[in-house]
Amino acid sequence: MDRRLFLVLLLAGCAGPAPSPPAPSSAGPHPAPPQPGNAPLQPPADPASSGDADFDSWRAAFRDKAVAAGLAPALVDRELAGLTPNPKVMRLDSAQPEFSKPVGDYIKGVISDDRIARGQRYRAELPFWPAVEQQFGVPRDILIAVWAMESAFGAIQGDFDVLRSMASLAYQGRRRAWAEGELIAALKVIASGEATRAQLKGSWAGAMGQTQFLPSNYLTIAVDGDGDGRRDIWSSPNDALASAANLLAKGGWARGQAWAREIAVPADFDYSLTEGPREAPAWWEARGVRAADGRPWSPAETGAAAMLSAPAGAAGPMFLLFPNHFAIRKYNNSTAYALGIGLLADRFAGGAPLVRAWPVETPLAIADRIGAQTALARLGFNPGAPDGVIGVNTRTALRAWQKARGLIADGYLSMDMVRRLNVEAGALPAAAPN
Known part of the structure; x- marks a missing residue:
């Protein structure tokens, strides 16, 4: 036998079984495994x-x-x-824009050549318009404007x-x-x-689909426009736009009536009537109001109560707002929003731009708005809480102050009005005489 093989066999025979590793000591660095019944009880994590x-x-x-x-x-x-909770949603809900966009700038952003061209194409091409208009009485141009404003014609939901x-x-x-x-x-x-x-x-505020319905509106107002048995406001333009028509109809839309007319007023007009009485066009004509385009009032308009609005003050376009304007505000209770919808719809229908241009203005910072509200309150004209939101209470108080000071009482808060209010209330020094 080869000597090397003999030595290998001899060594293998002498080797015993491998020794077991020593048991860990409870006194050593490794703790002893817990014994059944002795482990501390830990409450399970709540998955919810x-x-x-x-x-x-x-x-x-x-x-x-x-x-x-x-x-x-x-x-x-x-x-x-x-x-x-979604921190972004809560932040967006509580944050107020630092600067308030003038209404003219807002409208200019709403009405663009590209948007008008797309809307006119949709008003001609979509086959369901006659049925929707017949059922709900809302013109296709208003519905296309809602569609454009709410979701960019369904693209951004x-x-x-x-x-x-x-x-x-x-x-x-x-x-x-x-x-x-x-x-x-x-x-x-x-x-x-x-x-x-x-x-x-x-x-972020929970509005859904191509026409941005809240869940409660979906439950009670959405309709199945295309007849497939589903109310699909996400994928079906027919369903979404018929649902929008139903919302406006339930909000008081009057068939055959305009939403507003641009008007012109005489130089001595009493602007304190803005956002005030709702009267027929003949009542307003007796006070010098005329249609800016020179066309007569339609029969439907003649019998309707209208409110006068000067959204950019005496320097900008003015309107008689008919009940359909307020039906649009069932979607969004904002004068600027309803004006945007109506003016865009007019352009879809081939209407001309406004006779009077929007003025060029400086956006107001939130500090300016709150300062003006604080000054009004200090001067005895209550605008409500100084929150920086220029709503009807602030505009009413501003009109009262303007009228008491012999100014044009249009209720419009311009940078000049902010300065005048702060000077009178003592928050700013009066300008030095020239």
Whole structure:
């Protein structure tokens, strides 16, 4: 036998089994494994917890409200599980723009050659207009303007989770009752099977689809325009636009009546009448008001009560606003928004631009707006809380102050009015004489 092979065999036979590793010592650096029954009990992590105790408390209370509203507990639990507040939604809801865009700048941004061309193409090409107009009485041009303004003709519908947005707004608390109602409505949409949670995408404020319906509006106002058995405001322009027509009709749209007419006034006109009485055109004519384009009032307009509006003050275009203007504001309660819809619709229909151009103005900073409101209050003209929002209360107070000071009482807060108010209230020194 080869000597080397003999030595290998001899060594293999002498080797015993490998020794077992020593058991770890409880006194050493490695702790002893826990024995059954002796391990400390740790509560399992709550899979539904958001990590925000206050939000979780709100969610638990809301769950009871949702179930009391008739929603199945299992559905509510499923959709609320893992829900967290969206900081971006809460920030957008509470933030106010630093600068307030003048209404003329807003309208100029609404009406563009490209938008007019696209709208005119849609008014000619879409086949469902006659049926929609016949059923609801709302002209296609108004509906196309809503479509353009709300979602760029369906292209930009928003990608926020509607449930999460509404939960965030409700938790934040500024509009809790409203947001909880919309959240319940969104859950009811899911429960109905008409749309899935994944479909419920929209703006940060929870508006959905091509015509940006809130969940409650979807439940009560959306319609099946194309007759396929579904109310699909996301993918069907017919459904979305017929639903918008239904909203406007329920908001008081009057068939055959204009939404507004641009007007001209005499030099000595009493501008304190703006945003005041609602009277027939003949009443306004007795005070010197005339249609800016020289055309007579239509029969429908002759019998309608209209309110006079000077959205950019005495230096800008002025309008008689008919009831249909206020129907548009059921979509968005903003004078500028309703003007944008109406003026854009007029252009779709082939109408001419306004006779009077919008003035060029300086945007007002929030400090300017709050300062003006504070000054009005200090001078005895109550505008409400100084919040920087120039609404009807502020404009009413401003008109009263302007009239008392012998100024044109149009209620328009320009930079000149801000300066005058602050000087009189002592917040700014008077200008040095030349």
